[in-house]
Amino acid sequence: MANDNTIYLHGQILDEHTHLTYTELCRASALEDEQVTALVLEGVIEPIERDAATDADPTHWQFCGVALQRAVVARRLTRDLEVNLAGVALAFELMDQIADLKSRLGRCSKA
Amino acid sequence: MEFKDYYATLGVPRTATEDEIKRAYRKLARKYHPDVSKEPDAEVRFKALGEAYKVLKTAESRAAYDRMGSDWKAGQDFQPPPNWDAGFEFGGAGGADGAGYAGNEKSFSDLFESLFGKGAGPSQQHRRSESSRGEDHHAKVMIDLEDAYLGAQRSISLQMPAFDSAGNLVNQLRTLNVSIPKGVRAGQRLRLVGQGSPGASGMAAGAGDLYLEIVFKPHAGFRVDKRDVYLDLPVSPWEATLGATVTVPMPDGAVQLSVPAASTGGRKLRLKGKGIPSHPPGDLYAVLNIALPPADTEAAKAAYREMEVAFDFDPRAHLKG
Numbered sequence: 001m002a003n004d005n006t007i008y009l010h011g012q013i014l015d016e017h018t019h020l021t022y023t024e025l026c027r028a029s030a031l032e033d034e035q036v037t038a039l040v041l042e043g044v045i046e047p048i049e050r051d052a053a054t055d056a057d058p059t060h061w062q063f064c065g066v067a068l069q070r071a072v073v074a075r076r077l078t079r080d081l082e083v084n085l086a087g088v089a090l091a092f093e094l095m096d097q098i099a100d101l102k103s104r105l106g107r108c109s110k111a
Numbered sequence: 112m113e114f115k116d117y118y119a120t121l122g123v124p125r126t127a128t129e130d131e132i133k134r135a136y137r138k139l140a141r142k143y144h145p146d147v148s149k150e151p152d153a154e155v156r157f158k159a160l161g162e163a164y165k166v167l168k169t170a171e172s173r174a175a176y177d178r179m180g181s182d183w184k185a186g187q188d189f190q191p192p193p194n195w196d197a198g199f200e201f202g203g204a205g206g207a208d209g210a211g212y213a214g215n216e217k218s219f220s221d222l223f224e225s226l227f228g229k230g231a232g233p234s235q236q237h238r239r240s241e242s243s244r245g246e247d248h249h250a251k252v253m254i255d256l257e258d259a260y261l262g263a264q265r266s267i268s269l270q271m272p273a274f275d276s277a278g279n280l281v282n283q284l285r286t287l288n289v290s291i292p293k294g295v296r297a298g299q300r301l302r303l304v305g306q307g308s309p310g311a312s313g314m315a316a317g318a319g320d321l322y323l324e325i326v327f328k329p330h331a332g333f334r335v336d337k338r339d340v341y342l343d344l345p346v347s348p349w350e351a352t353l354g355a356t357v358t359v360p361m362p363d364g365a366v367q368l369s370v371p372a373a374s375t376g377g378r379k380l381r382l383k384g385k386g387i388p389s390h391p392p393g394d395l396y397a398v399l400n401i402a403l404p405p406a407d408t409e410a411a412k413a414a415y416r417e418m419e420v421a422f423d424f425d426p427r428a429h430l431k432g
Contacts, residue, residue, distance in 0.1 A: 008264045008290040011301035011323065017390070028247050028302075028322060068300060068322070072249060073146045080161070081140055091147065103336040107396070108377075 014065025019048065022061045029071035033058075035078075035085070036071065042089040045070050117163035117176060125177070129170070136164040245308030245319035252301075252323045254291055256330050256340070259387050260363040262293035267323075271308070289323065294389035296338055297327045333362065338393025339386045345402040346370055359397055361385065368397060376401040 012018065020028070026036050037058050039045045047054065047061035054060045074088045083091070118125050121135045142148060143156040150156065167173045250269050258265070268286050275281050287306065295301065303321040310317020327335055334341040344359060354372030358365050368380060378399045386393020406412045
């Protein structure tokens, strides 16, 4: 705990209330523009309030904070395991299922 | 420095073909990838795999490594022989970079850095023409569940690539004091604006951001599911049957919980809004777990026998045809 005059940095929690622009998401995930677009087409990440007008120009897409987490993982999987984006999408679907099962398990008593 | 047996890391013989090395790496990388793996030491193993594969995947760096001889054992103290790298130039970079695991540990071993140079590690590729702006970095920070309830101030150490005064890329240990906001959940990221790599011009304004991924340390008493928190709450048979008010430990103190009469084991009692205090706050669920008192004294045994007499109770009545 701070018992001296140490300065603590304050950050911003990226959650479903946080909006990231297309450019912010590209930069923070270190993905190329076209890779972000491809992740949206594969359904790995979903823009907020997507419609025909924003689809016409992906740079108008907005994402919530959760999309960054998925984009970063997608980037690592493509880079480290040399899988393509369809493979990444499949991996996410399976990981989501595992997360769902694990949280169901966690809701039950361990005893 | 310690010698690293890169062949052993990948589990292949020294005579392995290029294809065999690739196959072994792919298989182990899928198993130990930190985003996929459930192995506790996945991140360490994955880094070791990446380093081994980086050296063994190209004929040139593999030959340079092989030239050091095969008599070394992993972990043995080691100095590279003179001119071990004659006729070989390690050019490329790849592997870990800014958006990877700018984690709390070094990306590459001492052996790797002495053979291939520190600059061979994290790469600073500037992808965009506008990126005189510094790179964004990602790292994990482990916090206690209590920190998410109360907020906390943590000092964290990060290995981050930076340029030294001579303009060389070096891994620098940075210590940051960070406020962990109340209500943060596992998997969320905390954005610290301007705490990534400095901009090319050294201007603070062009600095990248640092993203800290929140990970909860495993807790002995509580399980976390997104914003909800679960707790196994042991109760005695008489508390469950007759009802009682019991004290429930919480990550931010304790609350009184009323256990309704005729509760059975596994019943979930919800404490609305007592989960992680995000917006909206989660709930806390106490899962009742009926604990039987041991019959370890004559009086206790007598009490059980009295119960047997007092109840006309057949717990297996429903199994009978």
